Amino acid sequence: MITMKEVVREGNPTLREIAKVVTLPPTEEELDVLNKMLTFVKNSQDDELSKKYNLRPGVGLAAPQLGISKRMIAVHFEDSKGKIYSYGLFNPKIISHSVQLAFLGGGEGCLSVDRQVDGYVPRYARITITAVDLNGNPVKLRLKDYAAIVFQHEIDHLNGVMFYDHINKDNPFFIPEGAKEIEF
Known part of the structure; x- marks a missing residue:
């Protein structure tokens, strides 16, 4: 079972590497x-388990956060409309995105x-990604708003990018023209 002890913290070099593509089909270990x-x-996200195992609540995790430089992410969350996103993905890739x-x-x-x-972290309001799920099936997801932000955060980890790299250094609360605020 993964706990916070396995999650590497900023300063770990794996967080700044471009993760390697996972050869498919994945190994049993992967x-x-x-x-x-x-x-x-x-x-x-389970109150009882997070308390018992001292877990910080999260909606996503990328393999580099475990010190594993491979293109693998896991996300689990519910959006504001009650839609559940629960995926383990190999080689997720953004294939298109909005201008907004x-x-x-x-x-x-x-x-x-x-x-x-x-500070504010500007990201694309809408993205389309492709990946391969835990069952070996190719998936194509069209994501917007909160879901798009979560997936971009995790995919950034695969490219050695931290969320704060996107924050405007001179004005952390700068809002790019036309950007929309997502409340969650």
Whole structure:
């Protein structure tokens, strides 16, 4: 079982590497790790389990956050309309995105960052991604608003990018023209 002890923190070099593509079909070990990543995200949102195992609540986890430089992410969350997104994905890739930007009004956080980082993180309001799921099926997801932001955050980890890299250094609360605020 993955706990916060396995989550590497900022400063770990793996968080700044471009993760390697997973050769498909994945190995049993890669499948096992991705299943455990998804279980961790689900457990972190369960009040009883997160308290018992001292887990910080999260909606996503990328393999580099475990010190594993492979293109694997796990996400589990419910959007404001009640739609559940629960995926373990190999080689997720953004294939298209909107011109319009969006940002979370409350800012973003990260399981690998143990400090508060204030500022808006502008991201694409809508994206389309392709990936391969835990069952080996190709998936294509069209995502918008909160879901698009979560997936971009995790895919950034695969490219050595931290959420705060997107924050305007001179004006952390700068809102790009036409960007929409997402409340969550």
